[in-house]
Amino acid sequence: MILEEQRGGSAQGLYRVSGASRVTGSIVPPGDKSVSHRAVILGSAARGRTEIHGFLDSADCQGTLAAFLAMGVTVRTISPHHLILASPGSERLSEPSNVLDFGNSGTAVRLMAGLLSGIPGYRVLTGDDSLRQRPMKRVTDPLSRMGARIDGREGGSRLPLAVRGGPLSPILYENVHRSAQVKSAILLAALSASSSSTVVEEVPTRDHTERLLPAFGGKVLREGGRVTVWPASLSGTEVSVPGDISSAAFFIALALLTPGSTLLVRNVGLNPTRTAILEILQKMGARIEVEPLPERSGTEPSGTLRVSFSELSGITVPLSLIPGAIDEIPILSVLAAFAKGRTEIRGASELRVKESDRIAGMAAALRAVGVVVEEFPDGLAIEGGGPDRPLEEGSVDSLHDHRIAMSMAVLGTRLPRGRSLSISGTDFVSTSFPNFPDLFNSVVHP
Numbered sequence: 001m002i003l004e005e006q007r008g009g010s011a012q013g014l015y016r017v018s019g020a021s022r023v024t025g026s027i028v029p030p031g032d033k034s035v036s037h038r039a040v041i042l043g044s045a046a047r048g049r050t051e052i053h054g055f056l057d058s059a060d061c062q063g064t065l066a067a068f069l070a071m072g073v074t075v076r077t078i079s080p081h082h083l084i085l086a087s088p089g090s091e092r093l094s095e096p097s098n099v100l101d102f103g104n105s106g107t108a109v110r111l112m113a114g115l116l117s118g119i120p121g122y123r124v125l126t127g128d129d130s131l132r133q134r135p136m137k138r139v140t141d142p143l144s145r146m147g148a149r150i151d152g153r154e155g156g157s158r159l160p161l162a163v164r165g166g167p168l169s170p171i172l173y174e175n176v177h178r179s180a181q182v183k184s185a186i187l188l189a190a191l192s193a194s195s196s197s198t199v200v201e202e203v204p205t206r207d208h209t210e211r212l213l214p215a216f217g218g219k220v221l222r223e224g225g226r227v228t229v230w231p232a233s234l235s236g237t238e239v240s241v242p243g244d245i246s247s248a249a250f251f252i253a254l255a256l257l258t259p260g261s262t263l264l265v266r267n268v269g270l271n272p273t274r275t276a277i278l279e280i281l282q283k284m285g286a287r288i289e290v291e292p293l294p295e296r297s298g299t300e301p302s303g304t305l306r307v308s309f310s311e312l313s314g315i316t317v318p319l320s321l322i323p324g325a326i327d328e329i330p331i332l333s334v335l336a337a338f339a340k341g342r343t344e345i346r347g348a349s350e351l352r353v354k355e356s357d358r359i360a361g362m363a364a365a366l367r368a369v370g371v372v373v374e375e376f377p378d379g380l381a382i383e384g385g386g387p388d389r390p391l392e393e394g395s396v397d398s399l400h401d402h403r404i405a406m407s408m409a410v411l412g413t414r415l416p417r418g419r420s421l422s423i424s425g426t427d428f429v430s431t432s433f434p435n436f437p438d439l440f441n442s443v444v445h446p
């Protein structure tokens with residue numbers, strides 16, 4: 001086994017990854033995390049029955065589901081990935097008897113702050129140590145401008161947030177943080193406002209909320225960089241969640257880095273607001289063939305990728321591609337270490353306020369294995385050493401950040417055979433990719 005996982009002795013999870021020589025076969029990535037959260041949130045805000053196919057059965061998405069179960073929604077679990085929700089509709093969601101804990105998930109807590117601002121009742125939202133340090137003013141400010149009654153530590157900057165839902169006014173808001181979570185929080189609050197609200201974006205961010213809303217009967221108008229949502233009472237529907245391209249990215253990287261490899265990635269989401277990573281990699285010389293599936297109206301586009309080993313070249317990543325690849329920057333920085341020449345990633349200061357400070361975390365992890373990295377307030381520059389670059393074995397800390405842990409697991413496979421890399425703090429991989437070790441070992445060989 002290339003990836004050995006130790007859980008028992010270490011409460012924080014540890015991976016030991018050995019050098020590999022082949023990556024073969026095909027994978028189906030787990031369900032998209034962003035779409036799974038939204039399917040549960042909209043399905044619970046909607047009156048009646050919502051059937052969800054391809055749900056991501058991970059700690060983060062289970063947290064969102066648990067919050068709605070505490071407010072009177074019921075769920076029938078056909079399989080871990082196939083759920084049927086029954087909701088009385090947002091107006092009739094009850095007051096939970098305890099605080100709602102969203103664990104590690106910024107998406108869940110920010111979107112819920114938006115939705116619950118307009119729903120009668122008192123609710124307190126919190127999360128784990130990482131989430132309680134993350135900025136919330138980006139949502140509490142615009143929601144307060146809409147008339148939301150929200151209190152939180154440091155003037156509404158930090159969790160826990162106490163939300164007392166009530167009538168809201170419309171807003172015209174410019175998405176200055178280039179955050180899909182902020183945009184979605186406002187669009188969900190807009191469902192309860194007295195008239196339509198608009199979010200304006202200079203650079204598009206992931207658009208899953210505005211794609212899904214019409215399927216639930218919401219009225220949405222999209223024109224250029226503007227999205228307008230009207231107040232609405234939603235009704236239940238059927239949602240298909242595609243595979244998560246952010247999770248697939250670790251497997252794309254494995255195939256690109258391992259000489260002689262070809263890997264098929266099936267049923268992966270190809271929403272154009274999420275595929276910037278493919279564009280960036282193609283600019284670096286990656287051989288990735290994209291076969292889109294015929295698109296059904298109202299669903300997320302998806303398809304198959306055929307990824308083959310490629311000699312990559314370092315690039316300066318265009319600023320316009322950063323928001324669409326924000327979750328893939330950790331794995332991109334690993335790939336950059338094996339490219340020829342320097343890769344510069346700027347305009348990504350948002351990475352400092354993710355599940356961990358991913359700029360500092362990736363710089364430290366890459367330096368620990370001998371990669372030369374320059375750190376900027378808003379990004380990284382990585383000196384690539386080509387596909388056969390030397391690496392130092394040893395240990396790195398993932399800072400309990402799932403994407404750093406999986407990125408460094410990919411890097412570990414590039415050690416010479418018989419050498420290994422230890423990665424600590426890997427327990428949080430289950431927030432987005434519960435079967436990562438098994439899937440990894442099914443396609444990576446000694």
Ligand code: S3P
Nearest residue numbers: 034107178179180181182326327
């Ligand atoms: C997400 C938006 C992004 C992304 C996160 C998921 C979403 O965060 O990093 O993993 O589902 O809306 P920001 O909105 O903070 O950029």
